[in-house]
Amino acid sequence: MTKYRYFNDSLLLQIYALYKGDDVLRLDAECAEGNNPHPKNLIQGSIYLSVGSFFITLYAFCLIAMAQEKFMKIICYRILFVVGFVDIFSLVPSSILPGYFLVMGYSFCDSxxxxLWIATLCFADWCVYCALSVVLGVNRCVDFIGPQLQQTLFGGWRLVLWILPPFIYGASVYFTCPPLVYLTPTASYYFAAKPEHSIMPMIFLYNNIGVAICILFLNSLMLILMYRAHRKMNANTNKIQTVIAIQCFGICTTVMITGIFYCTICSGFIVLPPIMYLVTNGSWQFSNSSMAIFYMVVNKSMRREVLKLIYRITPLGRIQRYKVTSSSNQTA
Structure with missing residues (x-):
């Protein structure tokens, strides 16, 4: 077994080193150099934990409500359902784990x-999310061109051919890209245990800039097609498509903005003020929770189902059902 100068030579570390041994040795050497500050930030950490916990819970309710047949029969919602699971998982490295690190005062070298096992997945997961956002944008454009074309390209088993490649892409990034590690002084991720040693891999630049360009093009095309569709289709169809389009437009736009922000930070080409680190992290967290927000704000059907679901499991709902049952028994 490899002996590390700083890390504990544990079994879990050895397992991780089987496929990223060189990266582990490099990070171990950086941590062994010392001077790894780990200041606590109880306020920011508590906010991150609260935001992550709230939106994971809200998102879970949205996915449970979305699993109904009336939503799942719409192809776009099937894509959104998969995106939802990726979002919930992403909130762990974007909100929950940073919140824990900030509250406890841990940086990468301390934990x-x-x-390595959780936070390093954040970029691979982000790549999956970006690719799914592009698929979502393509689906919306195709739907406005013609429902029959959407059924031809995305209907039935063909939808798997669109959803599976983003996950293959994310897996390839995970096994080939150096791990991102969390540093509490700036509350951000870097490709090194020290910011000055961080070298951004080109896939990071290609992914974020490429996705930003694709989403900007798809969103512009979607707005043009939506405008044309409003002039041809009936009002009811327009309303349904518009609600879904607004959701997708909002989700894709947050992905584009977050990708540009984080690419700017990790590139090191531009020195940003500390406030921009907060803005970038907030943008990342919002991009992972935006779908739940858009569901509750613009989608009346989804909002109604989520509120009904919350009502059923709250004490108020149980008390109300008990009263109705008791009244029925007395009447009988």
Whole structure:
């Protein structure tokens, strides 16, 4: 077994080193150099934990409500359902784990295993999310061109051919890209245990800039097609498509903005003020929770189903059902 100068030579670390041994040795050497500050930030950490916990819970309710047949029969919602699971998982490295690190005052060198096994997935997961956002944008454009074309390209088993490649892409990024590690002084991820040693891999630049360009093009095309569709289709169809389009437009736009922000930070080409780190992290967290927000704000059907679901499991709902049952028994 490899002996590390700083890390504990644990079994979990050895397992991780089987496919990223060189990266582990590099990070171990950086941590062994010392001078790894780990200031606590209880306020920011508590906010991150609260935001992550709230939106994971809200998102779970949205996915449970979305699993109904009336939503699943719409192809776009099937894509959104998969995106939802990716979003919930993404909120762990974007909100929950950073919140924990900030509250406890841990940086990567203080908790390498937790970072390597969970936080290092954040970029791979982000790549999956970006690719699914592009698929979502393509689906919306195709739907406005013609429902029959959407059924031809995305209907039935063909939808798997669109959803599976983003996950293959994310897996390839995970196994080939150096791990992102979390540093509490700036509350951000870097490709090194020290910001000055961070070298951004080209896939990071290609992914974020490429996705930004694709989403900008698809969103512009979607708005043009939506405008044309409004002039041809009936009002009811327009309303349904518009609601879904607004959701997709909002989701894709947050992905585009977050990708540009994080690419700017990790590139090191531009020195940004500290406030921009907060803005970038907030944008990342919002991009992972935006769908739940858009569901509750613009989608009346989804909002109604989520509120009904919450009502059923709250004490108020149980008390009300008990009263109705008791009244029925007395009447009988």
């Amino acid at each position: 390498p295993l937790l970072n």
